Amino acid sequence: MFLLTGCGGVNSPAPTPTPGPTPNEWTWVSGSASVNQAGIYGTQGVAAAGNTPGARVNPCAFTDLSGNFWLFGGYGTGSPAEYGDLNDLWKYSGGMWTWVSGSNHIEQAGTYGTLGGPNASNVPGARFMAACWTDVSGNFWLFGGVGLDSAGTRGSLNDLWKYSGGQWTWTSGSNTVAEVNVAAGEYRPGVYGTQGVPAPDNVPGARDDAATWTDLSGNLWLFGGGGYDSTGAIGILNDLWKYSGGQWTWMSGSNTHNQMGTYGTLGTPAPGNVPGARNNPVTWVDKSGNLWLFGGQGEPASGTPYGAGPYDLNDLWKYSGGQWTWMGGSNVNSQPGVYGTQGTAAPGNIPGARECAVSWTDAAGNFWLFGGFGFDSRSGAYEVYGDLNDLWKYSGGQWTWMSGSNLAGQTGTYGTQGTPAPGNAPGARADTVGWIDGSGNLWLLGGAALNELPDGKFNDLWKYQP
Numbered sequence: 001m002f003l004l005t006g007c008g009g010v011n012s013p014a015p016t017p018t019p020g021p022t023p024n025e026w027t028w029v030s031g032s033a034s035v036n037q038a039g040i041y042g043t044q045g046v047a048a049a050g051n052t053p054g055a056r057v058n059p060c061a062f063t064d065l066s067g068n069f070w071l072f073g074g075y076g077t078g079s080p081a082e083y084g085d086l087n088d089l090w091k092y093s094g095g096m097w098t099w100v101s102g103s104n105h106i107e108q109a110g111t112y113g114t115l116g117g118p119n120a121s122n123v124p125g126a127r128f129m130a131a132c133w134t135d136v137s138g139n140f141w142l143f144g145g146v147g148l149d150s151a152g153t154r155g156s157l158n159d160l161w162k163y164s165g166g167q168w169t170w171t172s173g174s175n176t177v178a179e180v181n182v183a184a185g186e187y188r189p190g191v192y193g194t195q196g197v198p199a200p201d202n203v204p205g206a207r208d209d210a211a212t213w214t215d216l217s218g219n220l221w222l223f224g225g226g227g228y229d230s231t232g233a234i235g236i237l238n239d240l241w242k243y244s245g246g247q248w249t250w251m252s253g254s255n256t257h258n259q260m261g262t263y264g265t266l267g268t269p270a271p272g273n274v275p276g277a278r279n280n281p282v283t284w285v286d287k288s289g290n291l292w293l294f295g296g297q298g299e300p301a302s303g304t305p306y307g308a309g310p311y312d313l314n315d316l317w318k319y320s321g322g323q324w325t326w327m328g329g330s331n332v333n334s335q336p337g338v339y340g341t342q343g344t345a346a347p348g349n350i351p352g353a354r355e356c357a358v359s360w361t362d363a364a365g366n367f368w369l370f371g372g373f374g375f376d377s378r379s380g381a382y383e384v385y386g387d388l389n390d391l392w393k394y395s396g397g398q399w400t401w402m403s404g405s406n407l408a409g410q411t412g413t414y415g416t417q418g419t420p421a422p423g424n425a426p427g428a429r430a431d432t433v434g435w436i437d438g439s440g441n442l443w444l445l446g447g448a449a450l451n452e453l454p455d456g457k458f459n460d461l462w463k464y465q466p
Helices: none
Strands: 025-030 060-063 069-077 083-093 096-101 131-134 140-148 154-164 167-172 211-214 220-228 234-244 247-252 282-285 291-298 311-320 323-328 358-361 367-375 385-395 398-403 433-436 442-448 457-465
Touching: 060 131, 060 140, 060 433, 069 140, 069 442, 069 457, 083 140, 131 211, 131 220, 140 220, 154 220, 211 282, 211 291, 220 291, 234 291, 282 358, 282 367, 291 367, 311 367, 358 433, 358 442, 367 442
Parallel strands: none
Antiparallel strands: 025 457, 060 069, 069 083, 083 096, 131 140, 140 154, 154 167, 211 220, 220 234, 234 247, 282 291, 291 311, 311 323, 358 367, 367 385, 385 398, 433 442, 442 457
């Protein structure tokens, strides 16, 4: 938690109050205003003001019960500045970073130990595009992604890890990549079992860029991503899984890849409704424990105006009581955003189709969305897509454009480090991570300009006060 304090003297004129943070302003907190910075690791286990993770994309992040922010892996720069998969674990607390575990070098193999057995020497292999959760006890969970297995082989993973009490535990899945024998066309499939029935042998296929939620009971949920289906074929998925009591359950969607969405009637739940296959959507959990899903890159209900898919989407879905409901947005891909007036909610407002955005849920239950790679406000013959830096709030069934630009490709306005200002804003980016602190501030870290990869990776840390 971040507090502002002040004091005044007795029997003296009241001092002019020091201005506090102003709502709806960004503050550049730490990291560099330049791209592709190497990490400054310092001494493992020791916090220091000069420490900072290197620039990276697609890491995992979680917040513990004390409000500290944790960061794991991604694809980026270690120390020295070498590009690759990372498996470093960091904690941000009291305004300083601590390198907690893992390596400060790229492309490290995983140390799995014994299935189900925590050990101080265990550590997941370097990876990016993994799925991650925080459970109700404050433990961190990590699944799959693209990276290195126990033998140091790089590929697609379906291993499930738990970080608790300072130790990693390999809890499910394989310690080797899914590409069993590429030359022979052999790939490890997902084991789906019977829909709705948990079983010890069930396990999702290896995948990356999936969506995740933790429900109010602490169960972990996983949807879609790009990976291997029940036949071992690779594609984009729309399967929904629940992990509870140490077992996986296939809950909804198909066990084969590249499925179109079944939207039904807007606002009406139905057993046959299901989002189409997709990767890189964003998610929220509302105060009633319902799961929400927005956008991503995938398959709509029908037709792709610009040829064969997948394409970016801006459909909004809710999963409640075992059924999906299409709640907003379009069932056709590649839609521009309808921004309206900044700061003003309206029924017709909707973010444009996008992937690789970041999301938050605040204490009041409002949903927040930032950036990603997708479509801006321009439509018709001039539809434009690229990296975005728009900030949106979803509250009371309506979207509000809160900050940033309605045009793609904006550079960042950093201002003075540590000082909020009306003109400050992170540059357009995707594949970043964020968290929300105890005061309700939104935090944003890293990412990249996708149209500039492999260049253009960030390690800047930002705070936004709603």
